[in-house]
Amino acid sequence: MKDLVGIKELSKDKIKLILDTASSFKDVLKRDIKKVPALRGKTVVNLFFEPSTRTKTSFELAEKRLSMDVLNFSVPTSSVVKGESLFDTIKTIEAYGVDFIVIRHSSSGAPHFIARNVDASVINAGDGINEHPTQALLDAFSILERKGSLKGLNIAIVGDILHSRVAKSNIYLLSKFGANIRLIGPPTLVPEMTDYHIDVFYEMDEGLKDADVIMMLRIQMERQGKGFFPSTLEYFKNWGLDMRRLKLAKKDAIVMHPGPMNRGIEISSDVADSEQSIILEQVTNGLAVRMAVMYLLKKESENA
Amino acid sequence: MHNSILIKNGHIIDPSQGIDSIGDILIEDRKIKEVRLQPNKRQGEVKVKGQIINADGLYVFPGIVDMHAHLREPGFEYKETIKTGTMAALKGGITSVCCMPNTNPVNDNRTVTEFILKKAYAEGSCYVYPIGAITKGQKGEELAEMGLMYEAGCIAFSDDGRPVVSTLLMRRALEYSKALNVPIISHCEDISLSDSGTMNEGSLSTKMGLKGITYAAEDIMVARDIILSELTGGKLHIAHVSTEGSVRLIREAKKRGINVTAETCPHYFTITEDAVANYNTNAKVNPPLRTQRDIEAIKEGLKDGTIDVIATDHAPHHGDEKLQEFDKAPSGISGFETAFSLSLKLVHDGVLSISQLIEKMSYTPARILGINAGTLKVGSQADLTIVDMNKEFKVEATKFLSKGKNTPFEGWILKGTSVMTICRGKVFDCQSFIGG
Ligand SMILES: [Zn+2]
Numbered sequence: 001m002k003d004l005v006g007i008k009e010l011s012k013d014k015i016k017l018i019l020d021t022a023s024s025f026k027d028v029l030k031r032d033i034k035k036v037p038a039l040r041g042k043t044v045v046n047l048f049f050e051p052s053t054r055t056k057t058s059f060e061l062a063e064k065r066l067s068m069d070v071l072n073f074s075v076p077t078s079s080v081v082k083g084e085s086l087f088d089t090i091k092t093i094e095a096y097g098v099d100f101i102v103i104r105h106s107s108s109g110a111p112h113f114i115a116r117n118v119d120a121s122v123i124n125a126g127d128g129i130n131e132h133p134t135q136a137l138l139d140a141f142s143i144l145e146r147k148g149s150l151k152g153l154n155i156a157i158v159g160d161i162l163h164s165r166v167a168k169s170n171i172y173l174l175s176k177f178g179a180n181i182r183l184i185g186p187p188t189l190v191p192e193m194t195d196y197h198i199d200v201f202y203e204m205d206e207g208l209k210d211a212d213v214i215m216m217l218r219i220q221m222e223r224q225g226k227g228f229f230p231s232t233l234e235y236f237k238n239w240g241l242d243m244r245r246l247k248l249a250k251k252d253a254i255v256m257h258p259g260p261m262n263r264g265i266e267i268s269s270d271v272a273d274s275e276q277s278i279i280l281e282q283v284t285n286g287l288a289v290r291m292a293v294m295y296l297l298k299k300e301s302e303n304a
Numbered sequence: 305m306h307n308s309i310l311i312k313n314g315h316i317i318d319p320s321q322g323i324d325s326i327g328d329i330l331i332e333d334r335k336i337k338e339v340r341l342q343p344n345k346r347q348g349e350v351k352v353k354g355q356i357i358n359a360d361g362l363y364v365f366p367g368i369v370d371m372h373a374h375l376r377e378p379g380f381e382y383k384e385t386i387k388t389g390t391m392a393a394l395k396g397g398i399t400s401v402c403c404m405p406n407t408n409p410v411n412d413n414r415t416v417t418e419f420i421l422k423k424a425y426a427e428g429s430c431y432v433y434p435i436g437a438i439t440k441g442q443k444g445e446e447l448a449e450m451g452l453m454y455e456a457g458c459i460a461f462s463d464d465g466r467p468v469v470s471t472l473l474m475r476r477a478l479e480y481s482k483a484l485n486v487p488i489i490s491h492c493e494d495i496s497l498s499d500s501g502t503m504n505e506g507s508l509s510t511k512m513g514l515k516g517i518t519y520a521a522e523d524i525m526v527a528r529d530i531i532l533s534e535l536t537g538g539k540l541h542i543a544h545v546s547t548e549g550s551v552r553l554i555r556e557a558k559k560r561g562i563n564v565t566a567e568t569c570p571h572y573f574t575i576t577e578d579a580v581a582n583y584n585t586n587a588k589v590n591p592p593l594r595t596q597r598d599i600e601a602i603k604e605g606l607k608d609g610t611i612d613v614i615a616t617d618h619a620p621h622h623g624d625e626k627l628q629e630f631d632k633a634p635s636g637i638s639g640f641e642t643a644f645s646l647s648l649k650l651v652h653d654g655v656l657s658i659s660q661l662i663e664k665m666s667y668t669p670a671r672i673l674g675i676n677a678g679t680l681k682v683g684s685q686a687d688l689t690i691v692d693m694n695k696e697f698k699v700e701a702t703k704f705l706s707k708g709k710n711t712p713f714e715g716w717i718l719k720g721t722s723v724m725t726i727c728r729g730k731v732f733d734c735q736s737f738i739g740g
Contacts, residue, residue, distance in 0.1 A: 008511065087627050107629030108513035109583035128631070130513020168513060191510040 003115040003122040004293055006131040007172040015173065019141050021292035022285070028065070029288055038295050040067040044100035045093055047073045048125070052104055054259055055125050055135075058283070059102050062290035071098065086110065087117065094118045100294060103127075121297040129163045135258055136169030138289040140177075142282050143213055146254050150177035156207055156249075158184040158239060159217030159266055160228070162191045166258045167217055171196060182207050185239055188228045204239050211249040216241055216257045219266045232265045242268040246276065254278050307729055308332045310352040314359030314690060316341070318366055319663035320679035329364060331686040334729035339680060355731065357724065359690055365662045367399025367430075367687035367727055368644060369678045371669040372464070372489070372543055372567060372615035374636070375401065375432070378419060379408025384620040384707045386420070390428040392640040392706035394732045397722035398616070399430045399687035400670070400677045404464040405437040412437035412448040414456035421457050430727045431687070433459045433675055438477045438488060444469050447480060454484045459673045462489035464543055465590075467525055469495065474529065478538025487541040487565070487672060492525035492550070493517075493591065502631045504577040504592040512581070514630060517592050523549035530557040533564050541672060542566040544617050546591040548601035555610040565672050566605075567613035570646035571637055571712070573602045579712045585626045585633035587712035589617070603655050606664065613669045614661075616643040620708020638708030642699055644691075645718035652719060658693075690724040697721055 001014060028036055044063050048056050056072075063070045073093065086105075093101065101122050103111050108128030115122040126132040140150065147153060155174055161167045161183050174181055175196050182199045183190050184207035190200055201207030208214065219235065229235045241255065255267075255277045263269045272279060309331040316327045316339065327341035330352065370393065376384035393401050403420065405411035411420065417434050424432035436458035437448045442465065450461055461481060467490065468474040474490075481488050498521040503509050505516025526542055530553060533540035542554060545568045554566045571587075576595055579587035587593060605611040619636025626633050647665065650656045656664070670678030677687055699716045701709035722734045 085624065085627070086629060087624075105629070107631045109630045112583050113629060128513050129515070162510075165513060168510075192505075192507050193510050194507045195511065 001297060003111070004133055004297060005111045005115055005122060005124045007133045007136050007169045008131065010133070012176050015137070015140070015176065018137055018289065018292050018296060019144065021296055022137070022141050022288040025291040025295070026285070026288040029284070035065050035067060037067045039298055042099040042298060043069045043071065043097065044102060044294070045071040045073055045098045047093070047101060047103045049075050049103070049105045050126070052126065055104065058286045059125060059290055062287050062294065065287070066291055066294060068100070086113070090114050090118055094120060099298070123293060123297070126165050128165070129168075130165055131169045132165040133169050134286070134290050134293060135166045136173040137293070138282060138286040139170055139215065139256060140173055141285045141289055142256065142278055143254070145281070145285070146278065147212060150174060150179045153179045153212040154182065154210055155179045155213040155215065156182045156184055156211040157215045157217065158204070158207075158241065160189045160219055160223065161185055161217065162189045163220060163223065164217045170215065171198065182211070184208070186229050186235075204245060205248055208245055208248040211253050214241060214246070214249055214253055214255050216255065216267050218258060218260065219262055221262070236265055240266055240268065241271050243270055246271055246274070256282060259283070307334070308337070308352050308354035309357065309726065309731065310354065311357045311359050311364055311690065314362050314364035316364045316680065317659055317662050318680040319659050320366070320667045321681060323680070324659055329680065329688070331726065331729070334686055336680055336682050336684055336686050339682060357690070357731070362723065363658070363691040363693055365397070365689050365691060366666040366678050366680050367689050367725060368397050368665045369400040369669040369675070370398045370616050370618065370640070370643070371402045371613060371673060372569070373401050373403055373618040373640070374406065374620065375403040376620060377407065377423065378416070382707075383622050385427070386423045386432060387427040388705060388707050389618070389620070389640070390424070390430045390432065392704060394429050394725045394727060395705050395722070395734045396640040396642070397644045397689035397691065397725055397734075398640060399689070399725060399727040400433060400675065401430060402433045402435050402459065402673065404435055404462060406442060406465045410437050410442050411435070411453075411458075412440050412442065414449065414452045417453050417456040417458050429732065431677065433457070433673065435460045435462050435464070435489065437461065438463045438468055439473065442466060444473060447473070447477060450480060450484060454486060459675055460487045460489050460541070462491065462543065464489060464491045467491050467493045467495060471528060471532070475532050475536060478532055478536040478540060482536070482538050485539070486674070487539040489541045489543050490525070490529045491543050492522050492529060494521045494524045497521040497524065502588065502592070503580050504594050506577070506595070508577050508581070512583070519547040519549055519594065519598070522547045522591055523553060526550045526553050530554070530562060530564055533557075534562045537563060540564045544569050544572065544591060544615070545602065545605070545611060546572045546594050546598060548598045551601045551605035551610055555605065555608070558610060565612045566610065567615045568602050568606070568611050569615055569617040569639065570643045571639075573599050573606070574646050574649065575712060580630070583630040584712065585628065585630055586637070586710045586714070588630065588633055588635050589619075589637055590635035603650070606650065607655055612664065612672065614643070614647050614664045615669065616640055618643075618706070620706050621710050622707070623709060626710050636710065637712065638701070638704060638706045638710045640706055641704050642711060642713050642718065645721050646713070648693070648720040686729065687727045689722045689726070691720060692723045693720045695719070695721050695723065
């Protein structure tokens with residue numbers, strides 16, 4: 001495997017391998033000295049065409065923990081704004097001899113387009129409204145830590161599924177492992193996904209019943225006023241997660257969120273900070289998973 | 305006797321006269337001088353001094369009249385020119401090309417129309433019929449000078465590429481065009497509903513993370529324009545039909561006697577939305593490729609006469625423009641050189657008879673537009689194409705004469721192709737360009 005462009009394209013075995021490898025990297029992260037020489041001498045470029053402090057920081061730290069040379073391509077000052085095409089940009093970057101390209105882009109399929117055109121390993125850090133594969137991997141890793149298995153779990157994904165690449169990648173991953181997926185949200189934000197075994201709920205209370213996992217999604221505030229829902233007040237009332245609703249799920253249900261949260265809009269503060277919330281663990285696990293992905297891509301491309 | 309050509313023993317199909325028979329065609333001074341069918345052979349051999357083409361085992365059809373194409377000149381000569389476009393057309397068996405007005409400047413005034421016609425006369429290989437814009441600058445605000453453009457040579461009006469959003473303006477266009485008795489060709493898309501989508505909306509668009517365009521965006525506009533056509537009595541022609549719903553609406557409208565005609569393009573009955581999987585920008589078109597169900601409905605519409613015409617919607621783009629993120633790449637297929645062979649599949653598959661196909665590709669579009677083409681009647685222009693129905697060839701974009709190499713059919717093996725096209729009295733050998 002040269003690239004990680006999506007979960008759709010990834011086999012169950014590959015996912016297992018990544019999660020197992022992440023486990024050993026998580027042990028590394030518990031040590032005093034958290035750096036390993038696994039990818040010393042390799043160069044990675046982080047190409048973020050869309051701002052994202054969290055994902056970018058997570059990747060950068062993972063890269064440094066693997067002893068890579070890290071280049072950050074900051075888009076606003078680059079030639080991209082002067083009209084250079086994405087193709088020319090990546091060809092230029094390739095000419096520097098980079099081994100990995102981590103890309104976030106507002107166009108769905110941009111990482112696929114790059115992967116076809118360069119020899120470097122391409123890692124999708126979020127493309128348009130398509131996928132965010134490392135997020136789904138870290139989510140699975142976090143669930144497994146708490147629940148031991150994905151099979152048969154009732155997993156509720158709540159909110160703006162239509163525009164959420166996190167939700168999409170999670171749906172692909174979790175359905176490969178036999179989880180029962182429920183989508184909960186306003187009908188305007190739940191897309192058609194007839195190829196998957198999914199239960200759709202427009203009513204939150206009903207959808208949360210007996211859930212093992214509740215994955216909350218970020219409401220993109222710029223969607224408000226675009227007619228997907230009338231107001232954040234109404235949104236929270238119907239699809240926000242508060243303590244009363246959390247009680248409808250299983251007693252040991254866990255609450256997840258990819259961050260950053262809008263407290264009081266999709267999730268109440270007391271839920272976010274509750275015992276059942278594993279939101280901060282997700283952040284730590286993200287590091288281990290991203291290390292695992294880069295480590296394995298390097299290994300496999302060298303064996304090829 | 306100068307400049308005469310005799311085509312011998314071809315299987316002549318001419319729906320305009322109901323001809324489906326082996327025979328000879330004599331061309332003199334760019335006109336059909338004589339059509340002699342086999343049962344009348346005892347009239348004796350036609351004697352000529354000019355060129356003799358042996359069409360034994362081949363078919364002879366009136367040249368294709370493509371009522372929907374983009375030649376890109378003026379303004380986008382890096383994508384295509386009238387010179388390269390018309391050469392590509394001839395290779396595809398097309399002898400008349402109607403070009404859409406979305407050039408730069410827009411063909412919304414007689415000066416641009418005259419420029420296109422002069423250029424076509426000087427550098428073109430086949431006939432070019434400009435289609436004028438309905439509104440100035442295709443902005444959808446004011447009617448363009450249709451009368452003056454008509455006088456200059458425009459044969460229809462369209463804002464193709466975008467719909468006329470204002471229902472009032474569309475009503476006026478349909479009303480006003482009645483004075484000229486020309487069709488208004490409508491690009492049916494409710495853009496507030498398609499909302500910058502880039503492929504068909506459905507399970508696949510969700511899976512690819514691409515914003516979809518629902519079939520309803522087309523159907524709603526088709527319904528609106530049919531209602532306006534009924535109200536005004538104007539000649540409405542629906543461009544590039546891609547949905548089951550459009551077919552149904554047009555069928556009903558025709559039954560009720562409304563003045564509406566419709567076209568579709570080979571890609572809409574040949575490939576589905578699956579062609580854009582892996583973000584293949586060469587399969588990005590507008591309206592987008594739809595589903596198998598839509599394909600079946602379109603075939604049914606072709607069969608029962610709901611869809612009158614097959615056009616190419618030849619839309620060449622530069623390679624760099626397609627080498628982009630899917631949502632940023634422009635829409636369109638370079639269609640001249642594959643359209644006829646792809647359409648022949650309808651005959652091979654028993655959807656249409658060969659006569660019906662030729663009618664939809666030559667005679668009917670000529671009739672809708674009121675142009676003198678699409679027939680082999682004695683005295684008419686000798687525009688025709690000679691076809692080997694069994695010749696197989698591989699689609700290779702690098703061999704296209706069009707500057708546009710954007711095709712989703714790369715590598716396909718197609719059966720049946722023009723081997724020779726005659727237009728403006730000149731014989732064009734298609735094969736020397738196919739490498740056959
Ligand atoms: Zn159009």
